[in-house]
Amino acid sequence: MPSRSDVYYFGAGPAALPQVVLERASASVLNHDNSGVGLIEQSHRSASSTQIVASACQHLETLLGVPKDGSYTTLWMQGGGTTQFSAVAYNLLGYWVQKSLDANNGDLEAVKAALANAKADYLVTGSWSKKAAEEAQRLLGDELVNVATNSKAATKKFGSIAPEETWNLTPKENNIFSYFCDNETVDGVEFPAFPASLEGTLVAADMSSNILSRRVDVSKYAIIFAGAQKNVGGAGVTLVVIRSDILKTQPTVDTLRKLGLPIPPIMCHYPTLTGASSLYNTLPIFEVFICREVMAGIIARGGLEAQEKVANEKAEELYSSLDQGGIYNVVPEKNVRSRMNICFRIEGGEDVEKAFLKGAEERGLTGLKGHRSVGGLRISNYNSIPQEAAAKLAGWIREFAASRK
Structure with a gap:
């Protein structure tokens, strides 16, 4: 063997x-910080767990260069990137609805009229962005989702990204948000840089398989998310960096019902989860600990x-x-x-x-x-x-x- x-x-x-991270994690499983209790056994609401989550957030924000003015919030969530397909759609649609309500002095009929032309743009360049677009269509309906480009449509297989001038993007005044997968794990496709044609829109990006592998201008994004199990840690936890104004600008459940729009499950509602500092429910602290140690190593190496x-x-x-x-x-x-x-x-x-x-x-x-x-x-x-x-x-x-x- x-x-x-x-x-x-x-x-x-x-x-x-x-290996050094696994050695530290192994020791913590048996006895975390000489507490006599293993890390997997300790309460997610203990002082130790709170400190692990807070320091993991600090490391992530340091590495990504997240603005220090409070304009972004960092969140750790259970599950993988697939959960974020739903959470992104719910929360960014909610943000668009509330902004539209505010612009129309609370007139629901005006918002309904605006919804008739509104679309979320998806760039389908591989298996994971395809699944994200399909989930948005399932939750929001085809009428609110626009596949602006589909790499598989012309060639019958993924492996390319069409030139931006060929993308069928929604006019910016009607754009709810734009979505792309920065690196397609299955198909080996990576965006060389941020798509210039998405400037000025609310952009969500799945960075599950290339997060922390290159520098990122966070200010270009409304949401960045990544399942940890590729570049950051183990399976079972996802990191989210989200613009703070999105958290503060969400419609009520009653408003969504009146508009006939879907209501997000509580575990996909970013304001609820960030309001509890990632500890609304039992977060897998052991996985966050591993992420923290991996990120500490990246910081130490430059x-x-x-x-x-x-x-x-x-x-x-x-x-x-x-x-x-x-x-x-x-x-x-x-x-x-x-x-x-x-x-x-x-x-x-x-x-x-x-x-x-x-x-x-x-x-x-x-x-x-x-x-x-x-x-x-x-x-x-x-x-x-x-x-x-x-x-x-x-x-x-x-x-x-x-x-x-």
């Missing part, structure tokens, strides 16, 4: 974590500037090996290749891909199988993957290609 030091795990999530440099260097080495191999077909178009999820196929079909995987596992390189929905192979190059792991895998990519010639 191999030891942990013999294996480099490239799984897409739950993903590898730094923050996002240093982390972005490492992420880019690893991705460049891996893509270079694939491009030069002669037998590999990288799935996404070159201009939107993800630095985090490197998806590819090998000439010769599944038997050849199985041979590649077998040889990789013999060398301690695991977790390389592609998502079940698309097959192929996928290298998840998350923050906890050390440069020596990427170098070893790049070497195997070159070695396998040479063996096929």
Whole structure:
């Protein structure tokens, strides 16, 4: 049986974590801070838990450069990114409704008239943004959702992002909000930068698989969310950074009923959860603790500037090996290749891909199988993957290609 030091795990999530974090977490499970009580056992409302959540928020805000003027609020929630598909739709629609009410002196009929032309714009560039758009359509109705671009429509498969000038965006005066997935974990597509055509709209972004891997201008976003289990921690907790005015500008339940609009479940209602400092219900404190320790490590290594440099260097080495191999077909178009999820196929079909995987596992390189929905192979190059792991895998990519010639 191999030891942990013999294996480099490239799984897409739950993903590898730094060994030093796991060692600290293991000790805390048995006896957290010499309290005689394990971290998993302690109350989520204890002073210790409150301190863990508060310091995790501080680390996240430091890394992302969240404005210190109170214009944004940080939240930790149970569950994964899929829950946020619903929460984003509920809360941003609510914000639009209340702003419209205020602009029309509380006239519900005027708001109903405005709703006739209002749309939430979704950029569908992969499997996860597709699911987000489908959830918005299920909750809000097709009449309030506009798929402004769909990468799969023309090519029948994901792997590209259409030029912005081709997007069918709702006029800004009728836009409820805009939504995109910054990095598509399944399909290996990443936005190179913030979409310029979304400037001036209320923007929500799913950063589940590239959060804390590069610098972000938080001021461009209304909501940023990310499931922790790829770059930040383990499964079961999600981070949310939300503009504070959205929390303060929400309609009453009675107003939503009168307008015939959906009422958010309490666990998807951001104002309720932030009002309780992320502790409205039993938050998985152990998972937040792991996130805090991972983020502390990133800060100690130089923050996002240093982390972005490492992420880019690893991705460049891996893509270079694939491009030069002669037998590999990288799935996404070159201009939107993800630095985090490197998806590819090998000439010769599944038997050849199985041979590649077998040889990789013999060398301690695991977790390389592609998502079940698309097959192929996928290298998840998350923050906890050390440069020596990427170098070893790049070497195997070159070695396998040479063996096929």
